[in-house]
Amino acid sequence: MAHQENEIQYPRLLLTGAAGGVGRAMRARLAEFAKVLRVSDLAAALPPDAAAHEEVVPCDLADKRAVDALVAGCDAIIHLGGVSVERPFEEVLEANIKGVFHIYEGARRHGVKRVIFASSNHVTGFYRQDEKIDAHALRRPDGYYGLSKSYGEDMAQFYFDRYGIETVSIRIGSAFPHAKDRRMMASWLSYGDLHELLRLSLFTPKVGHTVVYGMSNNLVQWWDNRCAAHLGFVGRDSSEQFRASVEAQPRPAANDPVAVLQGGAFTAAGPFES
DSSP states (O other), X not given: OOOOSGGGOEEEEEEESTTSHHHHHHHGGGGGGEXXXXXXXXXXXXXXXXXXXXXXXXXXXXXXXXXXXXXXXXXXEEEOOSOOSOOOHHHHIIIIIIHHHHHHHHHHHHTOOEEEEEEEGGGGTTSBXXXXXXXXXOOOOXXXXXXXXXXXXXXXXXXXXXXXXXXXXXXXXXXXXXOOSTTHHHHEEOHHHHHHHHHHHHHSSOOSEEEEEEOOSOSSOOEEOGGGGGGOOOOOOXXXXXXXXXXXXXOOOTTOHHHHBTTGGGGGOOOOOO
16 A cells, blocks of 8 residues: 555544553654544653644553543554553453453444554464464463453454454564564564554555554564455564674573463463462
């Protein structure tokens, strides 16, 4: 889909999780997609400063009434908000499970027809690194975080089937400035490639509920995006630029989850007993 300028801007685009690492990286880049960008996160995490095209609206995703007000007046949602690492279930429950429900209920109530949901590769984290899978593979969440993202994908499917709200669920690999270790040589997603994937997710017509793996054009590939071919996403960057520094690191033990399973250390985190 050719990139056009103002004629495809959304009047108001909501970005949740704006204070997180990925949210901070994407915030300035999203200006081209909307006349007004509404940015949100927990009040304690969200700086009050805003660009001329931005609205800063602090919100706790666990607060249904606050989320409803947050979504009001928006035309599309990029939902990055929530707990982004493996944590006890009670913590994941509030932001990631209640929160995604509140986002979709807000979308239903206020007529929002496009959501971009930050899912995760941890939805399928128990596959081995020598396996290649696509979006139709059985989900194998690797922890409470992965379970919450699997639930979010089901929420997206349900709200499309019942209410016609379209979603692109991006199973983000490792979105960082650099690939930090051997696992990230396969899972790395550059900020530039994520920006392009968000653009395609916002403006590709008739996505229904599409699940796409978010990874750059890395030499090692665990994921096949043939089920999302209609998005036209092709990563431009590659983790190979980091190979020398990664290979200089000590090699993990052969039975270490970071060397065996796609979800890496997440597959062994917990239990979180007091």
